[in-house]
Amino acid sequence: MDTVRISFTYEQTKRYLWRAGIAWTALLAGFWLLHAILTDSVSLPMSGVIGAVWLAGMGIIGVAAQKVKLAARVQRQAEKTARAQSVLEESLHDSAIILNSTLELNEALDRILENVARVAPYDTANIILFEEGIARIVRTRGYVERGLEDSALHLRFPVHDIPSFQKMMASGKPYVVMDTQTDPDWDASVRAYGPRSYAGAPVILKGETIGFLNLNSNEPGFFTLAQAEKLGAFATQAAAAIRNAQMYEKLRESEAKLQSRLRQQAAVAQLGQMALSQTDLFPLFDETVTVVADVLDVAFCKILERLPDGDALLLRAGVGWRDGLVGQAVVGADLDSQAGYTLLSNEPVIVTDLTTDTRFNGPPLLVEHGVISGVSIVIQGRERPFGVLGAHTTQYREFTQDDVNFLQAAAHILAAAAARREAEETLRQNIRFLRLLNDITRTAASSLNLAEMLQHLADRLGELFNADGCYITLWDEAQQKPLPAASYGPLRDVYPTLQAEPGERTMTESVVQAGRPLVAEDVFNTPYLSRRIAEMFPTRSMLGLPLVAGGQKLGAALVSFHQTRRFTPDEIARGEQSAAQVALAIARVRLFEEVQRQAAQLEQLVAKRTIELEDVSQELRQAQEELVRQEKMAVLGQLAGSVAHELRNPLGAMRNAVYALNMLLEAPAPDVVDLLYVLNSEIDVSVSIIGSLLAYASHQPPLQRSVDINEIARQAVANTAVPPHIQIVYRLDGTLPFVYADPTLLIQVFSHIIRNAVQSASPPYAPEGDARITIQTELPEPDTVAISFADTGVGIPPENMDKLFEPLFSTKAKGIGLGLPLAKTMIENQDGRIEVSSEGGKGAVFTVYLPVDKGKH
Numbered sequence: 046m047d048t049v050r051i052s053f054t055y056e057q058t059k060r061y062l063w064r065a066g067i068a069w070t071a072l073l074a075g076f077w078l079l080h081a082i083l084t085d086s087v088s089l090p091m092s093g094v095i096g097a098v099w100l101a102g103m104g105i106i107g108v109a110a111q112k113v114k115l116a117a118r119v120q121r122q123a124e125k126t127a128r129a130q131s132v133l134e135e136s137l138h139d140s141a142i143i144l145n146s147t148l149e150l151n152e153a154l155d156r157i158l159e160n161v162a163r164v165a166p167y168d169t170a171n172i173i174l175f176e177e178g179i180a181r182i183v184r185t186r187g188y189v190e191r192g193l194e195d196s197a198l199h200l201r202f203p204v205h206d207i208p209s210f211q212k213m214m215a216s217g218k219p220y221v222v223m224d225t226q227t228d229p230d231w232d233a234s235v236r237a238y239g240p241r242s243y244a245g246a247p248v249i250l251k252g253e254t255i256g257f258l259n260l261n262s263n264e265p266g267f268f269t270l271a272q273a274e275k276l277g278a279f280a281t282q283a284a285a286a287i288r289n290a291q292m293y294e295k296l297r298e299s300e301a302k303l304q305s306r307l308r309q310q311a312a313v314a315q316l317g318q319m320a321l322s323q324t325d326l327f328p329l330f331d332e333t334v335t336v337v338a339d340v341l342d343v344a345f346c347k348i349l350e351r352l353p354d355g356d357a358l359l360l361r362a363g364v365g366w367r368d369g370l371v372g373q374a375v376v377g378a379d380l381d382s383q384a385g386y387t388l389l390s391n392e393p394v395i396v397t398d399l400t401t402d403t404r405f406n407g408p409p410l411l412v413e414h415g416v417i418s419g420v421s422i423v424i425q426g427r428e429r430p431f432g433v434l435g436a437h438t439t440q441y442r443e444f445t446q447d448d449v450n451f452l453q454a455a456a457h458i459l460a461a462a463a464a465r466r467e468a469e470e471t472l473r474q475n476i477r478f479l480r481l482l483n484d485i486t487r488t489a490a491s492s493l494n495l496a497e498m499l500q501h502l503a504d505r506l507g508e509l510f511n512a513d514g515c516y517i518t519l520w521d522e523a524q525q526k527p528l529p530a531a532s533y534g535p536l537r538d539v540y541p542t543l544q545a546e547p548g549e550r551t552m553t554e555s556v557v558q559a560g561r562p563l564v565a566e567d568v569f570n571t572p573y574l575s576r577r578i579a580e581m582f583p584t585r586s587m588l589g590l591p592l593v594a595g596g597q598k599l600g601a602a603l604v605s606f607h608q609t610r611r612f613t614p615d616e617i618a619r620g621e622q623s624a625a626q627v628a629l630a631i632a633r634v635r636l637f638e639e640v641q642r643q644a645a646q647l648e649q650l651v652a653k654r655t656i657e658l659e660d661v662s663q664e665l666r667q668a669q670e671e672l673v674r675q676e677k678m679a680v681l682g683q684l685a686g687s688v689a690h691e692l693r694n695p696l697g698a699m700r701n702a703v704y705a706l707n708m709l710l711e712a713p714a715p716d717v718v719d720l721l722y723v724l725n726s727e728i729d730v731s732v733s734i735i736g737s738l739l740a741y742a743s744h745q746p747p748l749q750r751s752v753d754i755n756e757i758a759r760q761a762v763a764n765t766a767v768p769p770h771i772q773i774v775y776r777l778d779g780t781l782p783f784v785y786a787d788p789t790l791l792i793q794v795f796s797h798i799i800r801n802a803v804q805s806a807s808p809p810y811a812p813e814g815d816a817r818i819t820i821q822t823e824l825p826e827p828d829t830v831a832i833s834f835a836d837t838g839v840g841i842p843p844e845n846m847d848k849l850f851e852p853l854f855s856t857k858a859k860g861i862g863l864g865l866p867l868a869k870t871m872i873e874n875q876d877g878r879i880e881v882s883s884e885g886g887k888g889a890v891f892t893v894y895l896p897v898d899k900g901k902h
Contacts (some may be wrong), residue, residue, distance in 0.1 A: 136160035146630035150290035167260040174256035219246040219273035224265040244268035246280035330362035345437040382408035398619025434761035499531035507533030519600040525753035527553040556589035556601040586610040747787035761795035776821040785898040841883040
């Protein structure tokens with residue numbers, strides 16, 4: 046309103062002066078004309094009334110003219126002020142618009158500096174922010190033209206070093222330096238190349254100064270306090286822009302954090318699904334390092350697997366590392382590496398700056414790749430840590446708790462997968478162990494050739510341990526020296542020929558004397574073995590297993606490896622189990638050889654006595670042969686009893702172990718079931734053999750009574766496993782008298798004959814197909830009952846007919862040749878006899894004759 050009023054008064058004054066001047070001139074002209082008429086003179090006198098009037102009029106006009114000039118000056122100043130105010134309002138309005146239309150801080154600050162130039166021109170301008178006392182220039186104007194923008198944006202300096210900043214922070218008001226060359230508070234170090242005048246305003250947010258809006262001019266005295274005060278309004282807008290940007294940044298950080306969590310959760314779900322469906326660990330490892338590197342946006346990711354010795358970790362999988370390192374690079378498991386420190390601390394380890402971290406030394410793997418920041422997590426195992434999962438970057442970075450949680454989740458998935466793989470591998474190893482142990486047991490039960498058996502057992506033991514070598518050495522107790530017997534590995538043909546020099550310490554001797562397993566992790570640094578002997582073998586680590594049966598020290602089994610190795614308690618326990626079976630096999634063969642030796646001696650004795658008694662009558666010769674046979678049977682019975690007692694307890698333990706495995710395995714694999722069945726069957730066969738041995742060893746008389754031989758025959762069939770392809774045909778005479786015999790012994794004899802018939806009519810002795818066993822009873826003589834067992838098997842070769850009832854003669858792999866001799870003895874002890882007839886390829890007929898019970902018909 047003041048502007049309008051001044052403008053109106055000025056216009057009125059101009060019109061008034063204009064009209065007054067014209068009127069006054071006309072009046073003077075009238076006076077002049079009247080004077081001319083009256084005086085007849087054209088000159089106007091400047092005296093008297095007319096002169097006074099004229100002078101008064103001219104004075105009034107002069108005063109009026111001065112007022113007009115003053116009014117014009119006031120009008121121009123008012124218009125200038127109005128224009129400046131309008132520019133200020135427009136500039137602030139434009140800045141407000143940009144504040145409301147964008148959340149980008151740099152865009153808003155650039156517009157503010159642009160609008161400041163409309164209100165307060167400058168040569169250069171900048172906006173400075175500071176944190177924790179350190180100032181930095183965030184936006185500039187006018188610096189690009191002078192080539193100063195890059196250096197200005199990278200400049201950092203303490204706020205307390207700048208007096209002008211200190212004054213604005215203290216007062217909270219704008220500040221002006223008219224001439225930097227003379228101002229005592231201006232930084233003298235920048236006077237030579239700095240501006241000549243300066244204006245600044247503090248940027249205040251929530252009552253705290255966070256920066257400054259600064260204007261510079263190359264002219265001294267360029268800025269005024271009024272301009273600086275206007276600058277304060279723009280500083281307020283800058284604070285608003287910063288506040289908006291901070292809020293927006295927090296929002297973006299929250300959104301980014303949420304997106305990051307979603308990505309991390311999706312990645313964890315992806316890895317978990319893969320871990321459930323993938324049986325091979327290596328594809329899971331490769332996928333894990335790829336996913337982790339992508340989700341965490343790092344240049345390097347690795348999975349380190351702890352090596353068996355525990356002293357180092359192998360780079361099992363990774364991304365970002367130089368070609369050829371994955372699968373080859375090894376990192377120490379001590380304080381020389383971040384991974385080693387992680388294992389020792391057993392907790393997540395975050396590294397912000399590897400170059401300044403004092404907790405451990407930077408390993409070459411990280412240093413050579415320029416790693417600065419990283420985080421590592423332990424991958425747990427079943428009994429010890431499996432390894433370490435790590436993520437690394439060449440930039441300074443502070444990993445968040447969310448990053449650590451994500452990496453831990455990935456490590457848990459890897460740990461679960463590794464544990465499952467380890468459990469599956471343990472199961473496979475157990476199955477493999479049972480299979481090989483079963484093979485060892487079969488060999489021990491069936492082979493009677495010591496050299497061949499020991500070689501086979503050495504091969505199986507070597508396979509059982511995946512060893513580089515296995516050596517079976519017997520022990521000569523009398524001479525106290527080892528006897529190399531068999532070898533698996535590179536010295537297979539050479540080992541049996543090796544001999545230790547007198548006084549040399551052998552591993553076998555150490556094991557035999559200790560009576561327990563011995564471990565030599567380094568054969569060149571052990572008291573169990575002489576160095577010269579160690580140098581004869583390509584061996585670095587060795588496990589020695591004693592071979593002991595029935596308290597007798599038979600030797601040692603030595604399992605060797607070309608590389609240094611630690612043996613686990615499970616491996617040692619398995620080795621002891623296997624060695625026990627090997628020892629039983631050796632004891633069995635030695636006992637059999639002893640039996641054969643004594644049998645040969647007896648045969649020689651028989652032959653000698655036979656020659657001496659050739660002239661004796663046939664009856665005496667038969668009596669002599671029977672006496673010899675009984676003597677042989679007595680010796681065999683004594684030996685058989687010893688063998689049976691030596692083997693019965695281990696077989697009982699094996700049967701209990703099979704039963705325990707059947708109880709412990711809830712859902713065993715089919716091959717495990719088959720292995721257990723085979724093992725149980727082999728135990729049954731061994732028990733049957735032991736039963737025969739014990740029967741030989743016993744001398745109890747038969748418990749005879751009156752029995753129905755037809756009923757005994759049916760019971761014997763019921764007690765015998767007859768395959769479906771074999772038909773039992775009964776031709777029993779129901780009118781037969783009872784016999785006087787021991788029913789238990791008869792069932793045992795008949796069952797053995799039936800089993801022999803079943804085997805003779807089944808593969809591998811006979812081709813597959815229908816077969817038949819005919820059981821017939823009759824009364825061939827008034828006081829004798831006969832029962833025959835005729836089969837359709839392969840029959841008995843003529844050359845074997847005379848040997849059927851000799852002890853230790855057998856044509857079967859799993860027989861020891863005592864069944865028929867025992868049957869013959871049992872029948873003869875009941876006043877009966879047993880006969881056999883056969884035609885090659887047409888089966889055989891066994892006939893048992895027993896006396897009739899005279900007390901009942």
